[in-house]
Amino acid sequence: MRLFNTLFSRLALLPLLALLTAPPLCAQVTFGASGEEGEPFRRQEWRVPSPDTDIAAHALLFRPAGAGPFRLAVIAHASTQNVLRRAQMPRPEYRALAAFLVARGFAVLVPERLGHGATGGRYVEDQGGCDEADYARSGRVTAEQVSLAVDFLRTQDFARKDAAVVIGHSTGGWGALALANADPKMISAITVFAPGRGGHANDEPNRICAPHTLLAAAAGFGKAARIPITWLVATNDTYFAPKFSLDLVDAFRGSGGKVDFHMLPAVGSEGHWMIETEAGVKAASSELDRVLKPVAGKKP
Numbered sequence: 001m002r003l004f005n006t007l008f009s010r011l012a013l014l015p016l017l018a019l020l021t022a023p024p025l026c027a028q029v030t031f032g033a034s035g036e037e038g039e040p041f042r043r044q045e046w047r048v049p050s051p052d053t054d055i056a057a058h059a060l061l062f063r064p065a066g067a068g069p070f071r072l073a074v075i076a077h078a079s080t081q082n083v084l085r086r087a088q089m090p091r092p093e094y095r096a097l098a099a100f101l102v103a104r105g106f107a108v109l110v111p112e113r114l115g116h117g118a119t120g121g122r123y124v125e126d127q128g129g130c131d132e133a134d135y136a137r138s139g140r141v142t143a144e145q146v147s148l149a150v151d152f153l154r155t156q157d158f159a160r161k162d163a164a165v166v167i168g169h170s171t172g173g174w175g176a177l178a179l180a181n182a183d184p185k186m187i188s189a190i191t192v193f194a195p196g197r198g199g200h201a202n203d204e205p206n207r208i209c210a211p212h213t214l215l216a217a218a219a220g221f222g223k224a225a226r227i228p229i230t231w232l233v234a235t236n237d238t239y240f241a242p243k244f245s246l247d248l249v250d251a252f253r254g255s256g257g258k259v260d261f262h263m264l265p266a267v268g269s270e271g272h273w274m275i276e277t278e279a280g281v282k283a284a285s286s287e288l289d290r291v292l293k294p295v296a297g298k299k300p
Contacts, residue, residue, distance in 0.1 A: 142175025
C-alpha cells in the first residue's frame with residue numbers, strides 16, 4: 001500500500017513538473033502600428049523592436065500629411081535609476097518638440113525603452129551603484145535601443161532610408177552620444193539636451209555621481225564618434241549644469257568628437273526639463289533649425 005501511495009504521489013507530480021520545466025508560452029511579438037491615427041499630427045501608437053525579443057517597445061509616431069517619404073527623427077527620452085519612478089513614468093511624448101519636427105517635414109518616433117512605463121521588462125540600462133557606475137556600458141545599451149528603432153522605421157514606406165536625426169534628452173542624450181559612432185549616411189545629425197547620467201545624486205541638485213567616471217566615458221564615446229553633435233543645456237539646469245556640461249564637451253571633443261555647444265537661457269524652474277515644454281523648444285529653435293536643414297539640397 002505504501003508503495004502504491006508513493007507511486008501515486010510521484011505520478012501526480014508529473015503534470016506540475018512538466019508545467020514548471022516547459023518553455024514559457026509567449027504571445028507572438030508584432031511590430032508596427034497598433035492603433036488608428038489621431039490628433040495631433042497623425043498621432044499613432046506603434047510597437048518597435050527592443051533588445052528583448054519577447055517584448056516590443058511601445059512608441060508614438062507623428063507624421064506630416066501625405067505619403068512621404070519623410071526624413072526620420074527619433075527622440076530618446078530621459079530616465080531615472082529609481083525603479084518605482086520608472087514603472088510609473090508617463091509615456092514620453094515630447095509633443096511640442098514633435099510638433100516642431102513635423103512642421104519641418106519629419107516623421108517623428110518617440111520609443112519608450114525597456115524597463116519604463118507601458119513597455120516594461122528588465123531595465124537593461126542600469127548604470128550600477130555610484131561607486132562602481134558603468135556609464136559607458138549603460139550609454140551603449142541606450143544607443144542600441146535607439147538604433148533598433150531607427151533601423152525599423154527606415155524599413156517603412158513613408159520613411160527615407162537616409163539622413164535620420166536623433167534627439168536625446170538627459171539619459172537619452174547620453175545614449176545618443178554613444179550612438180555617434182553610427183554610419184553618418186544613415187544618421188546625419190545628433191542633438192542632445194543636457195546629456196549625462198548620475199545627475200541629482202541622492203536627489204541633490206548639482207551633485208553628480210562619480211563625475212570622473214562620466215567624463216572618462218564621454219571621452220570614450222568621442223573617440224569613436226563619426227556623427228556631429230549639437231549639445232544644448234539651459235543655464236538653470238541643476239542635473240548637468242553648464243560648467244560641468246562644458247567639461248563633458250571637452251572630454252568628448254578632446255578625444256576626437258565633433259561638438260557644437262550652446263548654452264540656452266533659463267527655462268522654467270528647472271532647465272533640465274526644458275525640451276519637454278513649448279518654451280524650451282522655442283528657446284532651442286534656432287539651433288534645432290540649423291541641425292535640421294535639408295540634406296544634400298533635398299527638402300526633408
